[in-house]
Amino acid sequence: MNDIRLRRAEKSDMTWLYxxxxxxxxxxxxxxxxxxxxxxxxxxxxxxPAASFTIATRENVDIGAYSVLEKKDHFWLEMVLVLPEKQNAGVGSFLLTQVQQRASEREQPVRLSVLKVNPALRFYQRLGFQVTGQDQWSCKMEWVPHTA
Structure with a gap:
């Protein structure tokens, strides 16, 4: 994944992000x-807002993004987006690892909510997230760094 570059999203990226x-x-x-x-x-x-997104590029082409909010006592992962043709190639893992590294530095957990019908549920579990609650439609998940 050495060829992936990260950049802050700008307002002009909102159409692509949506x-x-x-x-x-x-x-x-x-x-x-x-x-x-x-x-x-x-x-x-x-x-x-665009400012909440970090965009991943490869060879100057946008291929994915994530939005994370840094709360007082945890990181809230709004979403991870990877273009369908770039999925299952390590891009999502690379993006989520970036968030986990930042959270580890602050010794804080990463939390998220994922729809039960979304296969990303298994993706998050593979990366160490545990289900902490659920409702009819979604699962709440949390990853805790080893230092916390």
């Missing part, structure tokens, strides 16, 4: 609640 969100999440959201394009578009843009 399209990548839609490509990667629409099926799971539709199966869970149904997909309302207007609602999803507004929710994404209103709740996820």
């Amino acid at each position: 399209q990548t969100f839609k490509l990667t999440m629409q099926d799971y959201i539709a199966r869970t609640w149904g997909w309302d394009e207007l609602f999803q578009h507004h929710s994404f843009h209103d709740n996820l």
Whole structure:
């Protein structure tokens, strides 16, 4: 993964970020609640500012991103997005490892919520996340650094 570069997202990246969100999440959201394009578009843009995203590029092409909020006592992972054609090639693991390293430096856990129908649930488990709670649609998960 030495060829992946990270950069802060800018407002001009929001269209790409939303399209990548839609490509990667629409099926799971539709199966869970149904997909309302207007609602999803507004929710994404209103709740996820560009500044919360870090974008992964390879050869100057955007291939993935993550959004994380650094809370007082933990990191909250809003989402990890990887273009479908780049999935299962280590990009998501690379991105999540970046978040885990930052959390380890602060000796804080990383928490997230994932839809039960999303195969990313198993991905997070492989990277050491444990289910800490659940509801009808989603699982709450947490990864605790060894130093915490």
